[in-house]
Amino acid sequence: MRPTVPGEPDGPAAVDLLLAGTGAAGLSLLDALARHGVTGLRLLVVDPVDRLHAHPWDRTWCFWSKRTPAHLQKAMVASWRIAEIAAPDGAGNRLDLDPYRYHMLTADAYARLVARRVARAEAELGWHVETLVDGVRHIVDGPDAATATTESGERLTASWVFDSRPRPPTRARTTLLQHFRGHLVRTRQPRFDAERILLMDFSVPQPDRGVAFGYCLPTDAHTALVEYTVFSAQECTEPEYDEHIRDYRTRLGLAPQDDQDTTTAHVEHGVIPMTDGRFDPHPGHRVIRIGAAAGATRGSTGYTFAAVTRQTDVVAGLLAAGATPRVPDAYPRRHRVLDAIMLRALADGRLAGAPFFTRLWQANPPVRVLEFLQGTSTPRQEAAVIGTCPSLAMLGAAASLFTAGNPLSRPGI
Missing domain, CATH: 1.10.260 (434 Repressor (Amino-terminal Domain))
Structure with a gap:
């Protein structure tokens, strides 16, 4: 990789593409570039977590589709056709989602899949990929290249910088937070019906404003992701999250805390802004935002993954055709x-x-x-x-x- 020209943010690009962040959007862009057969790509991935090699499991992503996307199938943990919605009084409403399926994949499985495709692209498409374990502090745009400065002070230039770092919207009038605490629960005795998910359970205590619900996504008779989710203006405290998830485990007939039958294999926590604010995917000539930073999060639900894959597929197709990459609107x-x-x-x-x-x-x-x-x-x-x-x-x-x-x-x- 050619060194950056000091003091010249508009100077020669050291790489063709710099990717800031490898969450869902960053991984999806790498995947799409490989699937579209972009050749000879000089690429630098910058992230405080080396997901292409360490593959940490710190989150799950869910979405629905009519057909199981072939390029994601190997990263999927489970897919379901039957779902249930529980009313505030606990009454259940069984839903047949056909022709749709509700899918779940994990960050570690998706990262492993993308890492294999990147390695294949290096061997077959002439890619040269480097990973820098660091954060991006700020990005300066230019007419022919953009420069990213890392948290450690390193300056890096690229023909295109794709920025997937979360950022607040502009001109937001209303913003709620979707925040959740989840447990991947494993039981010695069979406790779950792996053919059916509890998609939204509104029988949990409700906030004064907003909404709360639980859900249960079983992957087999002994394993399920159990989560408590709230849409509200403020996050809960740590003791409150712990109390809510223990209470919801009890409502599902599970032990509130680990015992001889039940263990917590993984704890998941997240906060997703739900807003009517504006996200500009094109803040400069050579800087392009992707993912939630480009408006991929649905304001009314917090769902993001499907829109991310739609947007990155368009971007990769344009780059493969030698055209200027543009991020389409995520929603009408x-x-x-x-x-x-x-x-x-x-x-x-x-x-x-x-x-x-x-x-x-x-x-x-x-x-x-x-x-x-x-x-x-x-x-x-x-x-x-x-x-x-x-x-x-x-x-x-x-x-x-x-x-x-x-x-x-x-x-x-």
Whole structure:
């Protein structure tokens, strides 16, 4: 790799592509570049965690699709067709998601898969890949190259810098946090039905504003990911998270803490901003943001992974064709308007979250809900979904947004 030219952020690029961060978006971009057959790529991966070699399991990603994506199949832990939604009173609603499947993959399995594809690209496509275990402090754009400065002070230039680091939105009017604590639980005795997931369980105690739910994703009769999730303005304290997940384990008939039958193999924690703010994927000529930093997180649900893969596939295809990479919108504009209204209704207490989401699943076919949440629904499907929403709460939230600026015209939408 050629050395950086000191003091010249617009000087010769040391590499073709610098990737800042290897979470879901960074791994997905590497995967897409290899699958699209981009040749002769000089690539530098910069991340405080060397995911291409260490493969830590610190998170899971879930999404749904009509067909199991062939390029992700080897990283998937499980897929399900049958789901259940539990109402606030505990009553269950069984859903057949067909033709969709709900998929779960883990960070370590996906990182291993991508690492193998990167190694194959080095051997067959002429890639030269280096990994720098460091964080990126800031990035300076230029007309022909961009320069990233690491936390340790190293300056690196690249023809393109893809930045997947989380960042706050601009011009946000409403922001909630999706925060969760999960346990990967293993039991000696068979406790789970691996053919069915509990996708949303609203029988857990609810916050004054927002919504809380549990879920249980069994991968076999002895193993399941059990999580407690909240949409609210603030995170819980550590003791509160521990209390909530213990309580939810008890509700599922599991021991609240590890015993002779039940062990916790892994603890998962995360915070995902849900916002109507604006994310600019193109802050400069040579700097491109991907993932949540490019608006891939759905404002009303926090789901991100499917949109990430759609965006990185487009970017990789453009690079393979020798074109300027552009990140497409993750979701249609009309969906972002509806997300903004729902977020405001939840945040200001106009909308009781648990009854709202319960009715959403009860009053609509599962396919309609899934396609709406995925951002692939038609206007006709969306009109049907809107027809099942509490009109007074939504109209009040829309009016509140208009006092802050027209939700149909603000840049955040």
